[in-house]
Amino acid sequence: MPNISELVVQLGSGDQVQAYRARRELFQIVWHVGKPGNEAESGQLASALAAELASPHSPRVRGEVCRFLSKVAGEAEAKQLAAQLSDADVREMARWALERVPADAATDALIESSATAEAVEFRVGAIGSLAHKRGPAVVACLASCAADKEPEVAVAALDALAEQADPAGDAAFAAAISAGGSERTLQRMVRARLRLADRLVHADRKDAAQAVFQAIVAGPAAPVQQAAAQRSLAELG
Amino acid sequence: VPDHWHALIAHYALEAGKDVYCEKPLTYTIDEGKKLVAAARRYGAVFQTGSQQRSDRRFRLACELVRNGRIGALQRVDTHIGDIDSGSWEAVTAPPPELDWNFWLGPAPYAEYCKNRVHYQFRWFQDYSGGKMTDWGAHHNDIAQWGIGADGDGPVNVEATGTFHADGPHDVPGTFDVKYTYANGVELHCHALGENGVKFTGADGWVFVSRSRIELQLGDKNWADYDAILKVVSRDDFATRLYVSDHHHNNWLDCIHSRERPVCDVEIGHRSVTVCHLGNLAIKLGRELQWDPAAEEFVGDDEANRLRSKPMRSPWQL
Numbered sequence: 001m002p003n004i005s006e007l008v009v010q011l012g013s014g015d016q017v018q019a020y021r022a023r024r025e026l027f028q029i030v031w032h033v034g035k036p037g038n039e040a041e042s043g044q045l046a047s048a049l050a051a052e053l054a055s056p057h058s059p060r061v062r063g064e065v066c067r068f069l070s071k072v073a074g075e076a077e078a079k080q081l082a083a084q085l086s087d088a089d090v091r092e093m094a095r096w097a098l099e100r101v102p103a104d105a106a107t108d109a110l111i112e113s114s115a116t117a118e119a120v121e122f123r124v125g126a127i128g129s130l131a132h133k134r135g136p137a138v139v140a141c142l143a144s145c146a147a148d149k150e151p152e153v154a155v156a157a158l159d160a161l162a163e164q165a166d167p168a169g170d171a172a173f174a175a176a177i178s179a180g181g182s183e184r185t186l187q188r189m190v191r192a193r194l195r196l197a198d199r200l201v202h203a204d205r206k207d208a209a210q211a212v213f214q215a216i217v218a219g220p221a222a223p224v225q226q227a228a229a230q231r232s233l234a235e236l237g
Numbered sequence: 238v239p240d241h242w243h244a245l246i247a248h249y250a251l252e253a254g255k256d257v258y259c260e261k262p263l264t265y266t267i268d269e270g271k272k273l274v275a276a277a278r279r280y281g282a283v284f285q286t287g288s289q290q291r292s293d294r295r296f297r298l299a300c301e302l303v304r305n306g307r308i309g310a311l312q313r314v315d316t317h318i319g320d321i322d323s324g325s326w327e328a329v330t331a332p333p334p335e336l337d338w339n340f341w342l343g344p345a346p347y348a349e350y351c352k353n354r355v356h357y358q359f360r361w362f363q364d365y366s367g368g369k370m371t372d373w374g375a376h377h378n379d380i381a382q383w384g385i386g387a388d389g390d391g392p393v394n395v396e397a398t399g400t401f402h403a404d405g406p407h408d409v410p411g412t413f414d415v416k417y418t419y420a421n422g423v424e425l426h427c428h429a430l431g432e433n434g435v436k437f438t439g440a441d442g443w444v445f446v447s448r449s450r451i452e453l454q455l456g457d458k459n460w461a462d463y464d465a466i467l468k469v470v471s472r473d474d475f476a477t478r479l480y481v482s483d484h485h486h487n488n489w490l491d492c493i494h495s496r497e498r499p500v501c502d503v504e505i506g507h508r509s510v511t512v513c514h515l516g517n518l519a520i521k522l523g524r525e526l527q528w529d530p531a532a533e534e535f536v537g538d539d540e541a542n543r544l545r546s547k548p549m550r551s552p553w554q555l
Contacts, residue, residue, distance in 0.1 A: 016326050020405035028401075031521045034540030042540075067346065071543060093346065096548040102539075125551025132546075152552070159554060191252045198279050224254030228280050 001041070002029060004048040005055075012061040023064065030068045042072050050077040059089035066090065070097035075105055082109030091122060099129035107133045111141045114157075124156040131160035139164050143172040151185045158192040165199035167208035170215070177219055190221045194228055201232070210236050239359040240366040241345050244269035245555055251276040251284075258489050260287040261375035262367065263506040267514050268546035270507030271533060272555055277503045285489035285499040286506025288379040290448070292485035295463055299437065299446035300384040302453065304477045307470055309440030313424045314381045317431035318373035320412045321361050323402035327351040344549030353406065361407035368409025370520075371513045374427060378516075379501070379509035380435045380446070381425050383479070388505045391512060391530035392417035392425065399520035415516040427516055518544055 002025065010022035033042045050073065052065050066084060069077055078101050084094035095113065098106040110133065113126035127145055130138050142164070145157035154176055161169045173193045177186060193216055200209035213236070216229040238246060240262055247259045251273070263286050264270040277284040290296045303311055332338035332350040341355065342348065345364045359365040360372050367374075382388055399413035410429075417425040434447030442455035452461040453470075460466045472478070482488035482500035492499040511533070518541060519526050527536035535541040549555065 016406070017404050020408070021403065024401060024403070024405070024408065027521075032523045035522070035524050036538055036540075063346075070548070071540065092551060096346070096550065099548040100543055100546075102543075121552045125554075128552070128554035129548065131554065156552070156554070194279060198275060202275075222254075224280065227254075231281055232279070 001044060001048070004029075004045070005052065008049075008052045008055075008057060008061060008065060011064055012058050026068055030071050034072055043074065046072040046074060046077045049073075050080040053080050053084060059087070062087075062090045063093035066093040066097040070100040073097065073101045073103070073106075075103040077101070078103035078105035078109065081106070085109060085113055085117075088119075092125065095122070095125055095129055099132050107135065107138060111137060114141055114145055120150055120152055124152050127153065127156040127160050131163040134164065139166050139169055143169060146172040146176045147179070151181055154181075155185060155188045155192065158189050159195070162192045162195035162199060165196070165203040165205070167200065167205060167211075169196060170208075170212050173212075174215065186220055187222050187225070190216060190219070190225045194225060197229070197232065201236070206236055239341070239355075240371065241265045241364065242343055244273055245344065245549075245553060247273055247284075248276055248555055251280050251282050254280060254282075256283040256489075256493050257503075258285045258287060258486070259503075259506070261379075261506065262371035262510045262513060263375070263503070264510055264514075265365075265367070265371075266546050267511050267533065269555060270511060274504050274507050281496075282503075283489065283492045283496065283499060284503035284506075285485065285492070286501040286503060286509075287485065288376055288501050288506060288509060289485035290376050290380055291383065291480070291500045291505075292482040292488055293448070294483065295446050295448075295451040296380050296383075296435075297479050297481070298463065298466065299435070299444045299451055300380065301472065301475055301477065301479050302444050302466075302470065303384040303437045303439065304386055304479065305475045306439075308437060308442040308444055308453075308455065311385065311423050311437060311439050313426065313438045314384060315431070315436045315438070316374070316377035316381055316425065316427045317433050317435075318377050318427065318429065319369045319433060320429040321369055321407055321409065323404060323411070324353060324358070324361055324407040326406050327353045342550070344553035346550060351406075361409055363409050366409065367513060367517045368407075369429060370410065370413065370415075370427070370517050371510060373433070374513035374516065375506075375510050377433075377435045378425070378427060378512045379505070381427075382505075382509050382512060384435070384437050385419060385423055385425070387419060387508070389508060390419075391508055391528060392515065393420050393528055393530065394418040395515045395519040395526045395528060397516055397519035410517065410520050413516070413520050415519060417512065417515070425512070427512075 007022045013019045033045050049069050081094045081097050084090045110126050110129045117123040142157045142161040148154045177189050197209045197212035213229040213233045244264045247257050250257050329349040338350045397415040399410040402411050412429040415427040436445040445452045453466050480500045489499050
């Protein structure tokens, strides 16, 4: 395997061409190592890259390392990525990578950030990443965030909840919408609820979808949302 | 609007109840396209993808010749879509005062501003686009899909070779040759080099079409003109007639009134640019990929499936 540490050092070079060459080579390595049946070598690479997160590289370089890790990291590296979430200069790319990594540690870290991060924008990002994760803990976290007093957090949580295609999630929509908010916020919540119903249709949960569509029709939805729900109900018969 | 913004903006418009005309390439990732199709259907939107060659009579005729067996059983399609140079490095500077650089980047990873990253040149940076493959591929591979009869479908196997510029800054594939195989055995070969256009080759001849010309060869006979071809091939005999649109924007406007689907509906645009995304992924991953066009996922390749979508920078999400 090429010298990963050396390439990562070169990523931080002030010479644009040298940094580009290192990035190009690292991309090439990462793309090619992940082929089926090559798990051992892929794991070694992930481990080598993750070790660089503990080295005193600049935040930009560590962010780039997170990005490479998004393609090859597993459970062990997800924990090292999660550790970067406490660094305000790197956490965005760590969150970015964790979204892609199929590991319980990635999901756990995103749940924690969704619940506890102070910066609203970053919290919204972490919640958005949970749209790509599944499981009861994810649904519970998102349902809790949907009740947050910060509208951006609540809407992001409903958006992510819609992707879960879990009928139980609709209770959080009903509660958030009945709690009220600005017209814009309510419309965004209903848009997400329409997506939930749509996902339920595609998950072959048609009875549950029908109930959600009916709730939308009966609730404070914009005309275009009412029409979408009515059309879907007609299609469901 | 750079390519990495297309899906987000189109999705916002759909959720606001708008009909949408979205320039090609429709999307930046495969999963974005799936979400656009779902949203367009959810809101009953009229959605035209800006692959305007579908509204050009030459491309339509070429595809009708193929679909009606006039060149014999279709065996192979070749698309030639161009290569790109390496570009030149520019100094990192402050963005001009009229540009909100952070907003321009939007869902893309943060990068310092250089003047060659914006305007037309964004196409050659993988954080914002898929290079020539999605730029011209969204035109010519779209025509290949039309001629093959693969709208709503796609290839089942992808193999590719490609090169990247060693010293940058352009970091998308510079040259490439991609071979797609469809379930019916037809091969689509997408090349960077060669005369820009699409060539369909069948058992009895071939037809080449580009924005400037159409040429039909059957046995030792050749016709190199639209009208000349129609003198020897009567459309009245075609069992398969393709959607007639002679003006891409007007077709969209007409459909807004009629509520019918336009000639390059969102799913067509999504499936065509998926062909392009598959090519880019095969070039990057350097291995043969099996694709399930019904499930829209790679078969037995977890890493490739990770790359069907791309995370977005906070607070953007689709």
